[in-house]
Amino acid sequence: MTEKKVGIIMGSDSDLPIMEKCADALDQFGIEWEMIVSSAHRHPEKTAKFARGAAESGFGVIVAGAGGAAHLPGVVASMTVLPVIGVPVAIEPLQGVDSLHSIVQMPQGIPVATVTINGAYNAGLLAAQILAASDLELQQKLSNYRDSLAAKVEEKDSKLQEKIKQRKQTGAGETK
C-alpha cells in the first residue's frame, strides 16, 4: 500500500454526498484518506493550517471540493506544493457552472487540476494515479481497474449484438 494519504477537504457538510465518492474511489485501491470540512471564506484560519501542514501530515495529494464561489481548492493550492485536485460541487441556482469557473480559472503559477462538476469519483482516481507514479503495486491495481472497465464495455457490446441479432431474426423495425 502507498504510504501517502489523500486529504479530502470540502467547504461544507452539504458537499459530503458528492465528496464521499472520492473516498469510494480511493477505498477500492486501499488508499488511506482523511476528510475534513473547512472553508476558504467561513474559516480561513483552519483552511490555512490544513494546507500548510498537509505535506508534513503525510498527505500526497489534496482533493478539495466546494460549491458556488468555490475558492477553497485555489486557496489550499496557494498554501501547499502538493498537487491539488478541485471538485466543483453543483449547488442552486447555477448548478455548478459557478463552482467550475471559480476552480478552473487559476492564475499562472498556482495550478489546480479540475475535474468535472460533481466529479469527485474521478478526483479520487486521479489522486490514486498521482500516488501511483511512485508505487508499482498501485499502478498494477489501476491497470486492473482499467481492464475491468474494458470488460464491462465488452459485456455491453455482447448484449447489444444479441439484441440486434434478435431484431433481425424477428424482422422488428422493418417497414411494412
Ligand code: RP5
Ligand atoms: C460552499 O458553499 C460549500 O462548499 C457548499 O458547496 C456551499 C453551501 O454551503 P452550505 O450553505 O450548505 O454550508 O462554500
